[in-house]
Amino acid sequence: MSTPGPKQAIFESLAEVAQALGHSNRLELLEYLAQGQRSVEELxxxxxxxxxxxxxxxxxxxxARLVETERRGKHVLYSLAGDAEVVTLISALSRVGERNLAEVNRVLDDYFHAxxxxEAVxxxxxxxRLEAGLVTVLDVRPxxxxxxGHLPGARNIPYAELDQRLSELPEDTEIVAYCRGPYCVFAVEAVAALRARGFKAVRLEDGFPEWKAAGFAVEAQAAAC
Incomplete structure (x- = not known):
């Protein structure tokens, strides 16, 4: 059997990455890991x-070198192997799916657009708008x-707590909500709930991982000593 040439060898390696992406559960795990490190138990x-x-x-x-591990005591923590590259790869897959797959567009129309x-921000x-101080940014993730990690100056009110914490939000400033990514339903539901209660609210076009991957500034809370 002849040895594959350089191009074929590269294509074989790329095919391994594509095969690793070829399962809905693995795509979901990558979305969770795009928020930060997680243990197997948490995932x-x-x-x-x-x-x-x-x-x-x-x-x-x-x-497939899409995730990497770090041991802390008895726990093994997983994280993305190159946040920006993996998030960009998933975003490209999403764009192709939205362009080519009728089922993807049906779900977008039936749920997100309905x-x-x-139009998302x-x-x-x-x-x-952040630089001009014109908006309040709301992070509805856990x-x-x-x-x-989160957007600069963002307020964190998990979606499950939103109804009980509406008093923490300004009524005279536009609110931009975001969550885990473009298909995360928390932001959509949060915006709908806020509008129903008289707030001026819109959602970010995607989520925290895409914001970070694009090179925009992020903040993180200092770890407790």
Whole structure:
């Protein structure tokens, strides 16, 4: 058998990456890891998969060099192997799917567009509004994800707590909500709930990982001593 040439060798390696992406559960795990480091136990809880299935999917992602590990005591923590590159790769996959796949567009129309027909705010537009002090940025992800990284000056009110914490939000300033990514429903639901209560609210076009991958400034909470 002849040895594959350089191009074929590269294509074979790229195919391994593509195969690692070829499962909905693994794409979901990558979205969770785009928020910050997670243990297998945490990822299992978030995804609803068994510990064994979660570990198996993570090993496939690790072999493709999409995730990496760090041991802390008895725990092994997973993170993206190159945040910007992996997030950009997933974003490119999303754009191709939205352009070519009818099912993707059906879900977008039936849920996202039906719930929020207003145009989402772009990253560039939000950066300008932030600099001018014209908006309040609302992060509706869980507190532990917010602590690992968030948009500058963002307020963290997890979506599940929004109804009980509306008094923390200004009524005279536009609110821009964001969550884990473009398909995360928390921001869509938060904006709908805020508008129903008289707030002026819109959502960011995607989420924290895409904002960070694009090179915009981020903040993180200092770890407790």
């Amino acid at each position: 299992s809880t978030l995804s609803g998969m068994t510990f064994a299935n979660t570990s198996r999917h993570l090993q496939i992602l690790r072999r 719930r929020d027909s207003m 772009t990253r560039e537009d939000l950066a300008e 507190e532990e994800e917010f602590a690992q």
